[in-house]
Amino acid sequence: MEERNKNWEPKIIAFLCKYCASAGADLAGVSRLKYPANILPITVPCSGSVDMQFIVRAFEMGADGVLIGGCHTPSDCHFLRGNFKALKRVSVMKELLRQIGIEPQRIRLEWISATEGKKFAEVAREFTEEIRKLGPLGDKHE
Amino acid sequence: MSRKLKIAVVPGEVCGGCDMALVDLHKNLIDVIGLADIVFWPIAMDFKEEDLDELESIDIALFQGSIRTEKHKEIIERVASKAKIKVAFGACACFGGVQSLADLYKLEEVLNEAYLKSPSTINEERILPGESKANPYKITAPKLVEINYKVDDFIDVDVYVPGCPPPKEIISEAVNKLIKYFEGRISLEKGTVIAGTRTLCDECPREKPEKIVIDRFKRIHEVRLDPSKCFLAQGAICLGPATRGGCGSPCIKANMPCRGCMGPAPNIYDVGAKLVSALPSLVEIENEPKLSDDELSKRVTIMDPAGLFYRFTLGLSRLVRMVRRE
Ligand code: SF4
Ligand code: SF4
Ligand code: SF4
Ligand code: FES
Numbered sequence: 001m002e003e004r005n006k007n008w009e010p011k012i013i014a015f016l017c018k019y020c021a022s023a024g025a026d027l028a029g030v031s032r033l034k035y036p037a038n039i040l041p042i043t044v045p046c047s048g049s050v051d052m053q054f055i056v057r058a059f060e061m062g063a064d065g066v067l068i069g070g071c072h073t074p075s076d077c078h079f080l081r082g083n084f085k086a087l088k089r090v091s092v093m094k095e096l097l098r099q100i101g102i103e104p105q106r107i108r109l110e111w112i113s114a115t116e117g118k119k120f121a122e123v124a125r126e127f128t129e130e131i132r133k134l135g136p137l138g139d140k141h142e
Numbered sequence: 143m144s145r146k147l148k149i150a151v152v153p154g155e156v157c158g159g160c161d162m163a164l165v166d167l168h169k170n171l172i173d174v175i176g177l178a179d180i181v182f183w184p185i186a187m188d189f190k191e192e193d194l195d196e197l198e199s200i201d202i203a204l205f206q207g208s209i210r211t212e213k214h215k216e217i218i219e220r221v222a223s224k225a226k227i228k229v230a231f232g233a234c235a236c237f238g239g240v241q242s243l244a245d246l247y248k249l250e251e252v253l254n255e256a257y258l259k260s261p262s263t264i265n266e267e268r269i270l271p272g273e274s275k276a277n278p279y280k281i282t283a284p285k286l287v288e289i290n291y292k293v294d295d296f297i298d299v300d301v302y303v304p305g306c307p308p309p310k311e312i313i314s315e316a317v318n319k320l321i322k323y324f325e326g327r328i329s330l331e332k333g334t335v336i337a338g339t340r341t342l343c344d345e346c347p348r349e350k351p352e353k354i355v356i357d358r359f360k361r362i363h364e365v366r367l368d369p370s371k372c373f374l375a376q377g378a379i380c381l382g383p384a385t386r387g388g389c390g391s392p393c394i395k396a397n398m399p400c401r402g403c404m405g406p407a408p409n410i411y412d413v414g415a416k417l418v419s420a421l422p423s424l425v426e427i428e429n430e431p432k433l434s435d436d437e438l439s440k441r442v443t444i445m446d447p448a449g450l451f452y453r454f455t456l457g458l459s460r461l462v463r464m465v466r467r468e
Binding site: 052060097099 | 248415418419425438439448451459464466
């Protein structure tokens with residue numbers, strides 16, 4: 001176990017809505033803002049289209065954290081209430097993970113607009129550090 | 143059929159309900175006995191573990207219950223090696239059953255609670271399963287395996303018969319299929335599930351509105367449930383949207399929401415996460431856009447989501463295995 005963990009780097013899957021968070025991530029890129037390579041972005045139509053089963057799948061495939069990025073509440077979502085749906089699901093999903101014995105902080109929901117390249121880079125850095133502190137998923141069982 | 147079929151009924155971690163379900167077949171059970179010899183069924187007849195030594199081959203083995211101890215594992219593997227058709231019978235055998243919820247805790251905590259701390263326990267010598275310490279009779283309760291396993295974690299299952307316990311119609315269908323198979327009239331696809339192929343909601347007779355909107359989830363003692371309307375539309379949690387149909391909806395007809403004993407509907411990857419996707423977003427509060435994100439999260443709480451959504455199926459969760467196994 002020790003051996004394997006030495007070179008461990010957090011792996012984070014980010015589901016970013018096309019209209020806001022994903023555009024924000026692109027802006028971070030073109031503005032040459034530095035953010036960790038630990039984040040693998042996947043563009044989705046809306047934060048409300050992220051099925052919570054995707055999170056389970058991501059964890060099972062080796063992710064240590066999942067970031068969901070959507071448009072700001074109350075009124076920026078292009079599908080009206082998608083971001084509210086994401087918020088409601090994520091809050092119950094965190095409780096479900098906690099009961100199973102997985103730290104709820106491994107899921108993070110953030111509202112990032114198309115102009116917030118800086119916020120995206122900050123969230124990416126902060127979240128990577130938080131996951132680094134938690135360590136690899138599934139290694140906590142002593 | 144020229145010869146009688148040999149049937150074994152093999153218990154793992156069971157409650158006895160699945161045996162009752164077989165006995166409840168009444169006349170049909172007698173018909174089955176006309177076609178088959180029961181070669182092992184320790185709960186209903188006088189069979190002992192040693193009787194397995196004499197058995198050379200078994201046509202149908204019905205495995206009931208989950209695998210919670212090393213003894214269950216040993217017996218189930220032993221019977222499986224002699225059996226032509228292996229059937230996982232009941233929610234415990236198929237999905238781990240209700241006792242898989244123990245895996246929300248570490249094994250150490252489970253043992254502590256059950257054998258040392260619970261108010262009804264007297265265990266001064268602090269003997270745990272697998273230990274025989276000061277025990278003068280040299281009786282050792284079998285050691286627990288690290289989590290509560292479903293049967294197909296250790297053996298290849300040919301046919302799944304879900305339900306807690308499986309309903310009569312499902313058992314009869316399974317019996318008919320198996321008889322036809324041994325008569326050479328049908329083939330059996332490995333992993334066949336004897337149950338519906340749609341969700342319970344697709345079969346449910348209750349009235350459903352076009353779009354369900356509720357202001358919060360209510361526990362069933364808080365609502366006077368209208369027997370003609372969808373439970374979810376009344377704010378009561380019902381697992382119908384993610385549960386496999388085919389049970390005949392006995393709970394729904396008794397004005398009780400579904401708790402999911404038939405297991406996940408086809409094509410569901412993780413039933414708990416699926417229900418988290420489906421249910422919390424039904425809550426819509428009037429002045430929702432005026433609430434802060436934190437306030438809104440608080441209004442959508444569901445008490446004990448893991449216990450509710452995986453009531454019979456936590457044994458299917460791969461996440462549990464990631465955190466609970468060495
Ligand atoms: S499936 Fe239900 S009835 Fe059958 S052994 Fe398990 S708990 Fe008992
Ligand atoms: S949620 Fe329950 S009550 Fe509503 S349609 Fe589905 S099975 Fe019927
Ligand atoms: S309604 Fe639900 S809990 Fe009741 S028998 Fe059917 S699947 Fe099982
Ligand atoms: S479109 Fe961005 S959250 Fe819905």
